[in-house]
Amino acid sequence: MRLAPASSLALALVLALASPALAADVYTVTTFEGVPADQFTLIDPSDPTAGGFLNDAGPSGAFQIDGNAFNNSYDPGFNYWQGWALSSQSRAIDVSPDAYFLNQYLAAPGGASGGDNYAVAFSSLSPGFESYATIDLAAGQKAHSIDLTNTWYAENLIRTGNSYGGQFGPGDYFELIINGYDSTGALTGDVRVVLADYRDGQSFILDTWQTISLLALGDATSLVFDFFTTDNSVDYGPNTPTYVAIDNLTTYAPQAAAVPEPASLALLGLGVVGALAARRRLA
Template sequence: MLRTTTMMIALLGCFFGQLKAEIIVDFEDLSLDADSVAHADASETPFVSQGVEFNRLWNSDFDCCPSAWALSNKTDIVTAGFTNQHAAYVSPQGGGVDGSTNYGVANNSYAGHALVFFPEPTALLGTYVANTTYSYLAVVDGNDGAGFVKGPFGQGDYFRLDFMGIDEQGESTGTVEFYLADYRDGKADAVSEWTWVDLTSLGPNVSRLEFQLESTDVGDFGMNTPAYFAIDNLTLVPEPAGAVLLFPALLSLAAVRRRWAGR
């Protein structure tokens, strides 16, 4: 009994000794001129904040059209349309979380989707999410600057962002849904501030994040709602080596202890 208890304590000590401090990816470690954006060019070089990699894509067929991730500090919450695609819609002043400067803007396009890569298996605590001005004004005012959207959202409409965790083997660890705009069941809500999304249900072994956007406003060529969103303060805890293997061992030792106690 004493030996078993001692072993359990020792293993627990090893486990908690390996725990790592949380990392907050706030993009403030990256340099950016005032009121500007750093999107993809032909090199498609990703940007890295706090060791976390964000892909950037470029349409080589037409030598144009950056997509996936961009680093931004734009604050324009008034101008509708594609020319203002990289501003987070955060009323009333724009900008990052709690008055910070930089944040990330994602765009899923026909050229590819936004991805986030972690340097090691990771437990995600969550992230702050916002609409972009481009998508917000398209949803709320029916103004995308080009007339592609059907008009302002009405009852039954929604604009949803799915966070999908992927492990080292390429298998899903789960999906978290978040509504950037929700006009179902009598609601008329569109996100107009940085809003926390809990990602803990994706588990402790996330190697990359994928994203899916879905809207009820669709046309002949797919979704009409601009396929954009913004994030800031992505918060994670890298998984300590061996923690996943240790957990079943602790359960086994606990069972042994119960058997000893029953004698």
């Protein structure tokens, strides 16, 4: 429909004044730098510069950082953890294949995306013992983006294997799936990141930090980290270490639309009246 000039003016005034712009969203970047260095266990006591790890969140069962909850389960009897650990490890302490596991807290690039600290997720996918790394976002926050990469452990086992197996061959691939859930438990979306890909003649392993958008997760209040690998044991599940390192988790608080000022509403009325008068003159 084609509008007369005065009608177009009136519509423009209505759109400009009756539809206020949204205020700027407020962003929070979780860098893990607020964790004191003395809380980390040194990965190599003879060399403090190699960094350390924190794999026990205590009775709360979660690391609370910037209002986000990173779940953690720790068994002191076996020194076994699931969920999240925090890390400042910056180099490998033993590169012999059967000792790759000692570097489970090390990001493949050899340190954080920025600063000194980062986090490592471990989701146990052994049949009958599944347990996932999760992030419960701070109240009112939505997921925006995240920096992530392989752990040194997963990267090197995929690349060379060891006496227990784990080396990738043609057709193998390893994928991270971040599922988003809202406060009712409904799935809001997922984000998939290929961590290693040996399909179609490739030999790709993610060994640098990459920034990944999480906007596809929509109104998610909880993020669940799942993995898929083509290298599996019937009895024990994935042979690929189901770990990923993260940094710079960015969330945002959507801001409500601004309410038009009374003066703006008055201007809207005057504009419409003027537009109608102009239309009568043109008729």
